[in-house]
Amino acid sequence: MADKEHKEHKEQKIGSHLSGESVRVISESIGIVGLPDDAAGHLAEDCTYRLKQLIQESVKFMQHGKRRKLSTADFDNALRLKNIEPVYGFKDKDFIPFRYASGGGRELHFNEEKEFDLQEIINSSLPKIPLEVSLRAHWLSIEGIQPSIPENPPPATKDQQKSEILDTAVKTAIDKAPKVKPQTDNVKSKHRHKTADLAKIKELSTHELSVEQQLYYKEITEACVGPDEGRRSEALQSLASDPGLHQMLPRFSTFISEGVKINVVQNNLALLIYLMRMVKSLMDNQTLYLEKYLHELVPAVCTCIVSKQLCMRPDVDNHWALRDFAARLMAQICKNFSTNYQQYSGSDNKDVQSSITSR
Amino acid sequence: MYRNYTEYNFTCVYIYGCSESTVFQNMASNTQNVTPGTASVGIPGMSGLHDTPKADFSDKQTLLAVLQFLKKNNLKETENLLKREAGIKDDDVKPQSVTSTESDVSHALAAYKSSDDPSLYGDYYTDLKAFIESCLDVHKVELSTILYPVFVHMYLELVYNEHEKYAQSFFIKFHGDQEGYYQEDLKQLSTVTKKEHMKGNQLMENFKASKFTIKMSRDSYNHLKRHLQEKEMKPLLNIIQEHLFIDVFDGVPRNKQQIQSTSGAILGESEREANKAKVYYGLLKEPDINIPMEEEDEPPEGDDKPKKKKVKKDPLLMKKSKNDPNAPAITRIPLPELKDQDKMEKINAFREAMKRVKVGKDNLPSICFYTLTNSFQGVTCIEVTEDSSLLSAGFADSSIRVFTVSPNKLRGMKPPNELEIIDKEADDVLERMMDDRTSTDYKLLLGHSGPVYATSFSPDRRYLISASEDGTIRLWSLLLWSNLVCYKGHNFPVWDVKFSPHGHYFASCGHDRTARLWSMDHPQPLRVYSGHLSDVDTVQFHPNSNYLATGSTDRVIRIWDNLTGGCVRILTGHKGTVHVLSFSPDGRFLASSGADTNIFLWDIATGNLMACMKGHTETVYCLCFCRDGGVLASGGIDNSIRLWNIQKVLQDHDTESDANIPSTVNVNENPNLSLGVFPTKATPVLSVHFTRRNLLLASGPLQL
Incomplete structure (x- = not known):
């Protein structure tokens, strides 16, 4: 271990040395030609030392600026500290746009200097004034519990949700972490988990929704399948962007799969489309990890693609739109989860194939 | 934008000179007070010069210096008199005058001059290492602490x-052996490969000008001494004699954890002597204004409540009026007299304190987070007033913004011609002089010409003080919303500034390695505290205003006495820059943290490290004790707030530890001290603040 560090350190040291050659190039650029090798070597060494000193100083400015990234302004401040005139023209806050070029076995980094037409700049309209600084308050924690609001991070990150699939201990840790464990009487929905295997695992974790969450669930599901298009799009937006929905995900998943089952029988095209839009929103939510619920979602989506009849009047209604939409969803699911669930793409393929040929 | 520092060069040199001499003085005074338990490192029998006790030696040097001064100024008679009195012969004076003609720097550097075979250094070092390896386990850990300073000085000698x-080969071969927390310094060290580079390098100067301090039990020390005497390795001996100070104590050797908890500073640990001075850590006696004022004041508030309250209040008041033996006299340092407004303020604070929620393990405080949005220019500091009504933010574009976080809007004073017509005798004159037309949610203060690194409100909320990269400290009026005074004194960036909890005084610190104490009415500082070996990054007043704590890039915390100007505590243990300090409300404890992400709790009475709290993953920039001191909140650029159980630390604390025997001091590193982690979405936490009712306010800029 020490050896490895040792090596790394050595490499760092070599990597950050200015070479005599670069010193000669620099000297030529300011009109000093024919610098002897010795002098260039000495200068390079000294420059390296001075540069390192300056960088050490500029780190102090970064620390006091309470940032993690060193900026060019920090370096300017360090120069000023050492009584050296700062380098002008590099006041870029984010990055210095170095371009890279190689050729003839040489690598070169250079600063691209574009030509600007001043007339154009003068004539163009003024850029927008940046927004004024403002102060916003929210509750980060109420008596030790972080409320699930957009301002707060989701209770469980996607990575945590992902690892929870493999390790149930993590899952319980996530659920317990933000709050003092509430007294639960295990009101678990057994009917939801079809495979005995899954149900066994689930017993380790509690699935209790708070009153607010129950209200939210009710509102969202009603809005999604209700008649008001405005409310629906709001609800779908909420599903696609809100963090902290992962605790309600099993409910949503069941809602969709049961909904599809019923509506396919009743040939209710509109509702099927609404349900598929819910799937789409859930897929779009960056904070959710759907893998655990694919066993419910995939059959539902699949049904919407291949079912023989999806609407009352197949000649008039545009059931192809639904099939198309569901097929796209399927493609996305395959793309997102194909690495973990090889069998999905395979078995689904068979499903689709068989149903098409049987027609 | 480009400013020139040359005009200040003269002063700078003066400051550094000053700091060095202070260091020497400190050393001299420490060696003079040598107790029987302490042994200076001179190894008897190895060289004649070192046989003379250290105290005598430094005394003599002082005398010689005085003699030289007399000679220079042609004060012959005094000179002769002094010579006779001190028993100094003429030839004693002569050699000294020769060396003093050389500059101080080259003199100090010359200590590295050596004619030894450079190829042998590696062998010496390996030999020392082998010796330590062969020692008994109890001594091994203690002895291995000398490896780092020996390594550094050997390298410097070679250079x-x-x-x-x-x-270079010496460095590459052995730098991997050193403790992880020294790697930063080693990186700096590795850049020095030429003799010319040694001049002007801060780290280098620190190493050669001061001694590296190590605490060691007598057994281990004797072990080492015997080995060195047997082997007669001259360069090794020289290094240990010239550059190391071994503070020998009687007792059992310390274990690895104990040693690690206090090591890490640039120049080793603090000597035990340094923390012996008495510190009056108690709170000042509260003036007796509360009782009569309250009775007058209470009727308008409610009809049935006051009676209940009085019962509750009395025991509290009794406690406060009792004399605390650890409290300094109220006249120890001159404090401003209380005005009527201050008295009202105290009553308000008291009333709020009655409604305080008790926070602890079972009832965690609620956290209200203030996010600064659209701060493209970069937020460098955030500060909240004691009464939680105002919030100020310093920006990298030199501006300061003051926001109101209470329903009251911010107003400026009326223009002079309107002020003239106000009835000055009216009770509400303070209200009448404000101009409602200027009322806004926030005010912008412009004046600095560099990033603003710190702001601090005066306790009466009439002033704001700010420190900036441009080397100035500015005092702003929060009635006029304009700059009143510009204090110049630091010639380099000022990293931090704080108002005293009693007003009138403020303290600053900066890149010039000094901390300064100012009063609002003087353009020059009242005290300049020098002694830190690198940038001083943070200052904090003790709640009784008599002491000042400073944290530095040399990874040391010092506590200074504002009355005498002396350093009363040196606290070592941090492994990175100290960025934040916070005193507990009762004044007994100090919490500190910084770049090493560890939060330390110190007992000021003894200078001992009590607890180390680990959990943050990036630099911690803010700390705050809750109002009753049982919970500590911390925040940093790892975008999280953490709460810590201080009550538990105090309960578990072993009172039997003796500062004189370091091996009896134990540090509480219990991982259960953490009470909770509260991550934000994408906002570094730059400020945490408990309101008077123990609600936690935190704030930071949103970073996308």
């Missing part, structure tokens, strides 16, 4: 004598 190749 100084221009054995560049040897120095």
Whole structure:
């Protein structure tokens, strides 16, 4: 271990040395030609030392600026500290746009200097004034519990949700972490988990929704399948962007799969489309990890693609739109989860194939 | 934008000179007070010079210096008189005058001059290492602490004598052995490969000008002494004699954890002597204004409540009026007299304190987070007033913004011609002089010409003080919303500034390695505290205003006495820059943290480290004790707030530890001290603040 560090350190040291050659190039650029090798070597060494000193100083400015990234302004401040005139023209806050070029076995980094037409700049309209600084308050924690609001991070990150699939201990840790464990009487929905295997695992974790969450669930599901298009799009937006929905995900998943089952029988095209839009929103939510619920979602989506009849009047209604939409969803699911669930793409393929040929 | 520092060069040199001499004085005074338990490192029998006790030696040097001064100024008679009195012969004076003609720097550097074979250094070091390996386990850990300073000085000796190749191979061969927390310094060290580079390098100067301090039990020390005497390795001996100070204590050797908890500073640990001075950590006696004022004041508030309250209040008041033996006299340092407004303020604070929620393990405080949005220019600091009504933010574009976080809007004073017509005798004159037309949610203060690194409100909320990269400290009026005074004194960036909890005084610190104490009515500082070996990054007033704590890049915390100007505590243990300090409300404890992400709790009475709290993953920039001191909140750029159980630390604390025997001091590193982690979405936490009712306010800029 020490050896490895040792090596790394050595490499760092070599990597950050200015070479005599670069010193000669620099000297030529300011009109000093024919610098002897010795002098260039000495200068390079000294420059390296001075540069390192300056960088050490500029780190102090970064620390006091309470940032993690060193900026060019920090370096300017360090120069000023050492009584050296700062380098002008590099006041870029984010990055210095170095371009890279190689050729003839040489690598070169250079600063691209574009030509600007001043007339154009003068004539163009003024850029927008940046927004004024403002102060916003929210509750980060109420008596030790972080409320699930957009301002707060989701209770469980996607990575945590992902690892929870493999390790149930993590899952319980996530659920317990933000709050003092509430007294639960295990009101678990057994009917939801079809495979005995899954149900066994689930017993380790509690699935209790708070009153607010129950209200939210009710509102969202009603809005999604209700008649008001405005409310629906709001609800779908909420599903696609809100963090902290992962605790309600099993409910949503069941809602969709049961909904599809019923509506396919009743040939209710509109509702099927609404349900598929819910799937789409859930897929779009960056904070959710759907893998655990694919066993419910995939059959539902699949049904919407291949079912023989999806609407009352197949000649008039545009059931192809639904099939198309569901097929796209399927493609996305395959793309997102194909690495973990090889069998999905395979078995689904068979499903689709068989149903098409049987027609 | 470009400013020139040359005009200040003269002063700078003066400051550094000053700091060095202070260091020497400190050393001299420490060695004079040598107790029987302490042994200076001179190894008897090895060289005649070192046989003379240290105290005598430094005394003599002082005398010689005085004699030289007399000679220079042609004060012959005094000179002769002094010579006779001190028993100094003429030839004693002569050699001294020769050396003093050389500059101080080259003199100090010359200590590295050595004619030894450079190829042998590696062998010496390996030999020392082998010896330590062969020791008993109890001694091994203690003895291994000398490896780092020996390594550094050997390397410097090689560089100084221009054995560049040897120095490099020596460095590469052995730098991996050193403790992880020294790697930062080692990186700096590795950049020094030429004799010329040694001049002007801060780290280098620190190493050669001061001694590296190590605490060691007598057994281990004797062990080492015997080995060195047997082997007669001259360069090794020289290094240990010249550059190391071994503070020997009687008792059992310390274990690895104990040693690690206090090591890490640039120049080793603090000597035990340094923390012996008495610190009056108690709170000042509260003036007796509360009782009569309250009775007058209460009727308008409610009809049935006051009676209940009085019962509750009395025991509290009794406690406060009792004399605390650890409290300094109220006249120890002159404090401003209380005005009527201050008295009202105290009553308000008291009333709020009655409604305080008790926070602890079972009832965690609620956290209200203030996010600064659209701060493209970069937020460098955030500060909240004691009464939680105003919030100020310093920006990298030199501006300061003050926001109101209470329903009251911010107003300026009326223009002079309107002020004239106000009835000055009216009760509400303070209200009448404000101009409602200027009322806004926030005010912008412009004046600095560099990033603003710190702001601090005066306790009466009439002033704001700010520190900036441009080397100035500015005092702003929060009635006029304009700049009143610009204090110049630091010639380099000022990293931090704080108002005293009693007003009138403020303290600043900066890149010039000093901390300064100012009063609002003087353009020059009242005290300049020098002693830190690198940038002083943070200052904090003790709640009784008598002491000042400073944290530095040399990874040391010092506590200074504002009355005498002396350093009363040196606290070592941090492994990175100290960025934040916070005193507990009762004044007994100090919490500190910084770049090493560890939060330390110190007992000021003894200078001992009590607890180390680990959990943050990036630099911690803010700390705050809750109002009753049982919970500590911390925040940093790892975008999280953490709460810590201080009550538990105090409960578990072993009162039997004796500062004189370091091996009896134990540090509480219990991982259960953490009460909770509250991550934000994408906002670094730059400020945490408990309101008077123990609600936690935190704030930071949103970073996308």
